[in-house]
Amino acid sequence: MESFWFLENPSEVDKEIIVIPDGRVDVFFSYSAWEPFKVVLMGLEDEPAVKVMKAKTNFFAVSLNLLAVEYLLNESISDLLNKSKLLPNGFLEICENDIVSFDSFCAKATASRKIQADVKIDDRKRRLFNLIYSYCGTYSVGDLSEGVFLTPGQINRYFNQQFGMPLKPIAPFFDLKHHFVI
Numbered sequence: 001m002e003s004f005w006f007l008e009n010p011s012e013v014d015k016e017i018i019v020i021p022d023g024r025v026d027v028f029f030s031y032s033a034w035e036p037f038k039v040v041l042m043g044l045e046d047e048p049a050v051k052v053m054k055a056k057t058n059f060f061a062v063s064l065n066l067l068a069v070e071y072l073l074n075e076s077i078s079d080l081l082n083k084s085k086l087l088p089n090g091f092l093e094i095c096e097n098d099i100v101s102f103d104s105f106c107a108k109a110t111a112s113r114k115i116q117a118d119v120k121i122d123d124r125k126r127r128l129f130n131l132i133y134s135y136c137g138t139y140s141v142g143d144l145s146e147g148v149f150l151t152p153g154q155i156n157r158y159f160n161q162q163f164g165m166p167l168k169p170i171a172p173f174f175d176l177k178h179h180f181v182i
Helices: 066-073 102-118 123-134 141-148 152-163 167-173
Strands: 003-009 015-019 025-032 038-042 049-053 057-064 084-087
Touching: 003 102, 057 066, 057 102, 066 123, 066 152, 123 141, 141 152, 141 167, 152 167
Parallel strands: none
Antiparallel strands: 003 057, 015 049, 025 038, 025 057, 038 084
């Protein structure tokens, strides 16, 4: 998990927001006066998009670094480029009662992540993502392949199969502010 955040529209009016691609995958936990609690997974975005935040709506969110996507979701998100899908309630063991306050939400999500800490992560993928983040997007796939014992073709296939896009378009989002953590 890379970060936690919160959005609120307490007004009586829907608000337009602009979603800017950031190289992360987000899981939203939301409720409103109009809709029941739901959990939504937003895939990678490759272009800015205008969205509408309904009136009287709260979003609590977890942003995931890319390696966390594979191990927390246990599935590819290649079909979610610029799209989202509903996840079952109870994802990360978070329910409606856990999104009353930001602090309780963060505590619950962190505790859930610790439960999953025993997952075995492929060392080559861990090294790959550590290199990607340490190079801050200034690398070639060939440079990366030498450091992780994967061919450039294997790296490109992995990104296309797992995330729905090759590595290069995502590269500008890897910078020093966002070190890889899982």
